Amino acid sequence: MRIAKPTDSLILLNAMAANGRPHVCVTLGYLIGADGKTMNERSAWQFLRTQFGQHVFDEGLKKTRGTFAVAGNAYSPAGTRASTLSVTARLGDISKTLKVYGERRWTRTRQGWRHTEPLPFDRMPVDLQHAYGGQDWPANPTGQGHCVDSQEIEGVLLPNVEWPAAPVLTPQDAPAPATFLPIPAGTPERQRLVGTTDEHWLRTRFPGFPDDTDSAWFDALAADQCISTYWRGDETFELIGMHAEKCTVAGRLPGLRPRLLWCLKPDIGRVREALLQLDTVWLFPNDERVLVLYRAFVETGESGGADAVEMFVHTESLTGPAETTAMLMKQWRPDGTEAERAAGRAVQGPNALAQADAVWAEISATHDEIVKEIKAKGGPAIQRLVVPPLARPAPGPDDTTQLNEEAIKGAVKRTTSGVEDEIRQTLKAAGVDVDGLFTSAERHSATARLPVHAFDAAALPPNFTQKNAAELADAESLERRITAEVASAHAATSPGLNPLAAPHRVLGAETLRAAHARGETVTRVRLEDADLSNMDLSDADLSGSEFVRCKLSGAKLVGAKLDDARLVECELDGVDARHASARRLLVSRCAGDRVGLASADLSDARFVQCGFAGADLSGARLQAAAFVKSSLAGANLMDVQGRRARFTASDLAGVDATRANLEAAILEDSPISGARFVEAYLRGASLWGVQGEALDFRRASMAGVRVGRASRLERSCFDEADLVCAGIEGAVLCGSTLRGARLDAALLADCDLSGTDARHCVARGADFSGSKMVGAEWSGANLMQASLRRCVVLDANFSHANLYEVDVRTARAERIAVPGALLTRCAWQELQV
Template sequence: MQLEHRMELRDEPWQELQVVQGVAANAHREMSEHTRLGRACARIADLQLQSNSQGAVAYRESRREGNRMAKGSRANGPSGPGYRGPTPAENHRRRRRHRRDGVGAEVGRDFGHAAPGYVQHRAACPRRRGGGQAQWPTGAAVPYRRGGAAHNARLDGVESLHWRTCTGAGSQRANARPNPNPFCGPCVFCGFPGSGSDYTAPTMVAPATSRPPPRTDESVPLVRDTPLVPFTIPWQIRPPAHNLVVAVKGTFDLVPGQPATLSEDQPPPFGDQRYDGEEKASLRYASDFVVHKPKADVMLVGHAYPADNPTVAAVGLQVGRLQRTLAVFGDRSWGTLGAQSKPTSFDRMPLRWERAMGGPLSEANPVGRGFKTGVMLPNLERREALVSSPRDVPPPACFGPMAPEWKSRTGRLGTFQSRWLKERWPFFPEDFDFSFFNAAPPEQQVPYLRGDEPYALHGVRPAKGVLSGSLPGLQPRVFAYLDRAGAFSEAALHLDTVWFDADEAKVVLVWRGMMVVQDDEASDVSVLFLTTTKVGEALSPQQAQQRFEVASGPGEPADSLPVLPIEPPETPLAPPVSRAQVLSWIQTKTPLAGKDLTGVDLSAADLRGADFSGCVLPGARLEGARLEGANLSGAVLSRVRATGACFDACDLSGADLADAILVNATFRKARMAEANLWRADASGGVFADVQAPGGVFAKAILARCSFERAQIPKGDFTECVLGETRWNGAKLDDARFYGAKGDRCTFDGASLKSARMDRAVLPNADFRSALAEESVWEGADLQRSSLHGARLSRANFKRAILDHCVLSTAEAKGTFFRKASLRGASLLKANLMQANFEGADLSDADLRGANLYQVETWRAKTHGAKLDLALVAGSKLAK
């Protein structure tokens, strides 16, 4: 079984980006270029790319730490007089429990990270009967429609799959209606779209003989027996129905005359990659994070090599029935009478859009040459449409991917107007054309491929070299165990991306499919299983079940698959300047850097140190304004207003302030590094001595605020709000607070080292002398809180709550508290040496002199607890 890059994300699209190493603060203002959705899709992919390697390292380290804890937990198992060690049955239960609850996978699961041809619609359809059983009996013939003709699909399991427009036994094709999307038609029972490609009946896997364990968090668990890299993306194709895109990426070595072979190195999914890392350069690799491609993309990058004549070359791409050839010339220019100069000789010519017909004024290729840009001719041309005079403007010719902001793609984005905002935001508008996600030139978009087609790449190797062979002939198979059906079913995948790198002699293949799920966390999917077969090879239900049981057998915990959201399109920006032309450009020291100042007004202005650097200021006004040290660096300030304003020593570095307002504002010694404040409001405001490196504050509000001595290293605070807030000594190290919420907060000595506080809520908090070492707090809540002496060493608290809390002079050494709760709590002189508490609860706790040395206490509870002067040596509370 393979280890995955664990890339945990949250359920709000904007919030997801903010979790990625603090770089998301820039995404909002960058999306104002070109069409917003195109930029949004490109940007999320770039963010994924930036964090992939960091996430992988962090994950490996956390797994090592987690496995250490798992081993420690078992080694310290039940002890005390007469204990003869666990029975085989106990060992089996423990292995399953560790695998299910992730002792070893969950300890460090918050790292950097990581939107389809046919669409598979599974038995989420309301034509079902009680107990999660399908209406139709096993083996029954169920009619479905394809291109207007009725066909039968046989059910080999206990749930039905809908393809395109489906019907129930004997039912009429109701609700059939024209569909502007590239899908054939909606399901008459639930409105889910069909595919538009040839149907391949997916295999239904019989009920599992051993049901996968229930999920314990929002990550979709994954088991795989192949090195191929899977990933998922939650989306709503037809809101409000929830869908889960399942994709599999594979990298293969090209072997002359042979099928491509699996590469030793299997890179994770990437976002758009541009040449030389330049933002305005053409794409070298198009994003993997795509919802649906109605056709397959076939793309080629690398260099062209001349054969006999060093001034010209021919490059050919052939995959299956696709054949395309381009003419390649050395550099040429137009003479004074419209004659072409002779092409110069070249050793090799890059196959990229900068060498094709185009230029800054060209909508088809804004990075090219030869289109109203002077005397240079393109190096790459279509053999059937060569340039012969300065008036010739043939379509650009290249084999590589087209950028998402180019007109050829943005023209398919649909209509983003008030109706979209009201009815479908943040998802695609009704007239969105999914061919937006096809990045290959139109000539290279073909029907979905099998995966064993022959290929030939001509002119891409030195010395008349031809690179030929066949695709690997491999077919990934993904099976999902659905709670509602009590069985595995297959999410059929289609090969929709083939990307050749001729220089490296590699090919990347991406298969993609989709299923209907219950919600945006796919909480009805217990586990996904990825395996492979040869193209066309059958895989019986029994074989799939056997493979799953072998891959998920005793050993390491099942890995978790990231659920990747797509960033929502930004709403349209407000209209332009005034308020006496921004107080006569702040009394004529003009510049005002990036200007635009959209909704201005500047209310009680003055704006002290002004400048506004990156400007734009969408919703502006800034009510009580002044802005003391001003500058506002990355600016934009989205939907501002700023009620009490001031922003004290200002700068706001990465700025944006998303949905702002900021009620009683100020921000004392501000700066706020990568800022943003997502859904802001900032109620009581102030933020005392901020600085805010990672910034963001996700769904903010922050109630009565302050943050005292702030700093906020990797910030975010995810779902925020927080009651009386404050946070006294603050700093908050690797912060986040995921579920956050509020009541009386404070955090006294704060810092919170590796923080997170997962599902938080924090009722009467305080955390006294905090610091919280390697924190997390999984299920959190912290009822009557305090944590007195805090620190909490290796922390975690798994399913926390901690009822009447306090934890007196804590420290908590090995911590974890597994299923926690701690009812009467207090734990007086704590420390709790190697802690854990397995089934925990500790009912009326207190634990007086505490420490409890090697604790753990198996399925705990320990009714009236207390334990006076405690310690209780090797424990099981030393019975």
């Protein structure tokens, strides 16, 4: 292998199989110093070894979108020692915040297990070793805080780095590790994304990845550190709380445009350019350095793997002009290749022109045959097309050198590209399978796609090359820009596309309908701007397919298979997809009223900026599904199985989730007024920043539920709900009812409980520290050994309540009613009214 590259670039090669064929994944990196300049290769590797030691910082696999990671420490502001602080990382339009604490340990109190106050610190590593985990916790065996034996909890360290929306409040809490770093490949979170490893995989893809591998596996990072497209390369970044002296480290990515030319032995005369895409950014805030990693696939075929590849790397600036491939070739090989030098020594004279006549006759015949076949298969609309004959290039002077057949074919290919585009557009409008139709015709064509410099190898006459070289160079530059734009647009509409999966077949609406009617397979098809309204695709296998800007109003997809499918900007009014299998489905910017998804399997599906008001998801499987900035207002979620589902900034007003299983689900920053969770299973669920009133949680199982600050659940009903060990902090519950609810060992700190009715609730050992209980009705409640420290208790009724050993130190209590209450070892004995 020979690689020509600048001294400030790093290169990593990973030989692998993709679609059953040998490939090399080329990773090209640049480390940017604090001065904004690229560092030389030796210094860059030394720095990376210092940062990561023997740990792998990159897996050398091409990703389907842009990601970023951060390596560093949290620092208290200069000259201080903080016990807790937040660290924030932002790149482009996405940001992420983590909470960092000093050392804390579990200790038993009268109210149950509580952690000690965090100790002050100067510096705290923000790594997996200080996130939640433990030796027996597969998600992060190097972390801290996990304890298997309940008898050994005393003194166990809590994690130093936590999610702001999922703090560890009890020893039973087991959140995902909070980190800016990649997720190790062997963890369950990554392993569940690997596809089916069966006999078919062993026969056809091993040792490569299964075709149904989820593209998120290649990200290697949490979804909140990924964007839908690749990075441009000049985005701004900002890091807060991760520099020893500066509160904020800010800057901009270097704005590079690397280029990669390559060829394979022995065909070194055929040079191609690979499209490099920036998929990984590493930020090192304390050292004020940035690592950018660009990647591309190079297919090696059967040529002998990576050793058979020769490469040339050239670095440009995004703000400067892009060099043509021909100019880059001259930089790589100023004297030309062996093929070019041989062409320069070619025989001149009449024999060359005679050879040119024979070549041209063959090309013309092949062109006529292709046009004839396309017209025969294309129907009346295609038959009416008038295809102009090929125009042969003007002959050169008598001293013409021997013509290179491949170069002529390359020129003809460019000449006829406009005709082919016209035919393709007409076919597409007529609903014809364009790719399938062209496949047969392409078998007859031996034309090759050559770069501009191939015309030099052809040794064409000077009057021909001089006249056309500039135009061809401009055309190639334009082609490259268009290719990049198309790739970027495709990534934006299909962010989860697996680069190792087979390519999509592009179909029209009628072709899809006919294929399904004939019982043909329609997996991995792609439709754009197609009208599929009222089409019956029941039981169709559309796995891995893509629908972009399609009309699906009234379509029937009952029992259809939509696993790994993508729907982007589609109209879905009245779609009936009951009992559909849509695991890992991605739906982006789609909308529809009365969408029917009852009993559908939507496990691991993602809905982004969608409008599904009034949708029927009753009985659906929503395990680990995510709804982001979407509307489910008034939707039917009865009996759904939604363990670990996530609803972020989504409208859940009026949803009916009666008997739903939402164990460990997350609801954050979402309006939720009027929602019903009667008899729902919400054990370990988290509600952060939710806003609503008149919610119904009657008889809900909410043990260990977390309700975060800024949440408002006013005038809601928690009657007979199980809230044992719940963690509710800073929430507003004014006017809510908790009659007969169980709150043993629960935390309701700094909450507004004014006007609440909690008659006959059981809250033994509960902690109400700092809460407001004005006008509260808690008669008959069992608050034995509870804590009301720092509480404001005014005009409240605790008659006939069990207040045994209740801690009311530092509480403000006025006009409270305690007739008939058990006040043993409670300081309120003297406050009876």
